[in-house]
Amino acid sequence: MATKKNKKPLGKGFVSEIGSIEDSTLAAMLRGYKSRVASGYRALTKEEIKGAISPGKYLVSPKIDGELWFLIMEGKDPWLGNPNGRIISGDIPLLKEAATLSNKFHDRTVLAGELFAVVENDRARVGDLKSAMGGGEKADAGRLGFMVFDLLEGGDKKKQAPFENYTETFATIENLLDGGKRIQSIRTDTVGTPGEIESLFDELVENGKAEGLIARDQGTRIYKIKPSFTVDMAVLGYTEKTGDASQVRSILLGLMRADGQYQVLSGCGNLKTEDERKALMKKLQPLCVGSSFRHASGSGEMYHFIRPEVVVEIKATDIQTENSSGDPIKSMVIKFDENSWTPVCPLPSASLLHPALERVRTDKQANETDIRFSQLLERVVVQNPDQKVESIELPASEILRREVWSKSTKGKKAVQKLVVWKTNKEKETPNFSAYVVHWTDYSPGRKDPLKKEVRLSPDKKDATQIAEKMIEENIKKGWEKVV
Incomplete structure (x- = not known):
């Protein structure tokens, strides 16, 4: 399935460039899986479990901090592919192990899972995976592991996709991977109450063994349960509430890069009460300045840009560095100079999930320490965070x-x-x-x-x-x- 061009060493194996999967149907399946499944997730914090989840049968697994890849079992030559069409193949220990299991599989089988790097005395983190896959021929490919949680195509000799429910899907995965070490089915507990899910959260997440939980019901609902966290950010602009211009409807948030320029990150419309929205308007409206950069909110209103003087604490449930198609998220870097904003260029960035205003940080300022971009790097890997910022000339409208x-x-x-x-x-x-x-x-x-x-x-x-x-x-x- 892999093209031969631009195939680079990965230890004794190889990793191929984006778009290397020649089978267009398979490539579309892998690319579409993330957007289809991600659209069904409902993000929760531990505090929201009992209010959002009803009693019933749930299959609960730890969320591994790695990358989504797919194991393609075709005869005795298995390989890994990701949503962007990259391929890992050749003499890789986990692929050699997969080949020993090939006699269990019926025709071509596609397994979805989390590719991660094994770490001694700590849980896996996506940064460890980046490190293990770096270095070309010196890459530590022996650290790569694969935790499987879904089956898209194929199956074992008795049952093949599509399955009636996730219980049947996972039972097939367990049968296929029984005895695996580098390739395993994800730990999965069957529970019946929200309280049992909370207990698993305490055991796995709060004890540092996993970054979160995934809970699946017997239908199509999937809950992603992670601890909330906060980020200090600068308010770059605001929109007015429809029907009442005295209230802020949403704020535009950004972080400061090491060179002193700002990167637009996210909008936030969860701003608490009407009184707090009005108080925020009184604080932000006098700070309005010009901007040659335009940015629309999710509901279509254009943001009024302001001087970057207000710092807020934002609570979120997750950070994503890729969109639902698996492409890196990019956002605009903008420059504040002579009382006006100008666009510089789009660079790799991230998106906050379910951002909510916690408070205005009157004790903090818009500087490279208090609102530093590196706050994101403490939780996720952003591509080339130190990439040189070069202005681009945008065509006229x-x-x-x-x-x-x-x-x-x-x-x-x-x-x-x-x-x-x-x-x-x-x-x-x-x-x-x-x-x-x-x-x-x-x-x-x-x-x-x-x-x-x-x-x-x-x-x-x-x-x-x-x-x-x-x-x-x-x-x-x-x-x-x-x-």
Whole structure:
């Protein structure tokens, strides 16, 4: 299945470049697995277990801190592939062990699991895996292990995928890998109550033996249970709550790189009570500055950028460095100079899961110590964190459509405006959508006179449909087109 080009040594074996899986059907299966399964996860903390999980049968496993790979069993020449199409093959101890088990498998079998590096007297961490796979011919491939938790295709002589439920799936995995040392089925406990899951959390996670738990019910629900953690971050911008501009709807968060520039990390809309949202608005609104960089929230509003003076403590349940397709997450590095923000370039980054505001840190400042980017590196591996930051010139946007309507009522003129533009930047950085549809609604007699709606679109056809729907919903009798 592997291409021969750019195959590099991994100890006595080999690791191939991204896109090396020639079987397009298999490559699509591996790539799609992560997005399909990840979309079904529900992230919880220990404190949320009893409120979110009902009594019933659950299969609970420790979460191994490694990387998602797949063991492909085809005859006596097994190999490992990942969602990006990289391949590990050849004289690797865990693959040699897999070959000894090959007579148990029925046709081609694809097993999903966590590739990790064995560490003495400590639990595995993804950084250990990176270390073990580095060094080319000197790589310590003998430390590689593989914990299997799912079966996508094939099976044993008696049963093959698809299976009726996860209990049946896992029983087949256990049968296939019985006696394995470097390749094993993940430890799995069958429990019936949330209290038993809490006990396993105490045993495995709080005692430092695992980074979290995975709990599967007998249907399709999968719970990922991990300890929450906090990160101190700078507030880079905010959006207003629809219908009440005195409240902050969401804040844009960033961390400072070693060179003093900021990297955009995440938005956060979990900001507690209305009073706290109003207090935050009073703190942030006076700090507004210009920005040639634009960033939209998840709901489509454009962030108002501010001076980086407010530091907040953010609680999250997890950090991800790859998206659901297995591609590295990148985010924009931006520079604050002369009271304005400018984009620099997108670099490898991370995303916080379920961020929530804990408090404003009045005791901390926006400096390279208090809001350092390396806070992430204490928990995950970000590709090339010290990569040199070089500015890029982004293409200019192109306005495709601009229409304005007005209406006079009781001597006051109301205005509505539609603007559609092509960014011409979607190939340069993932932070830009291909098309933007912007609607402005100004009514001087309204409590909140100015309202805006921003919609992002991947193509011109979709942008046109959004624009036409906005016109249909907003332009009624009495509105006169002026542009």
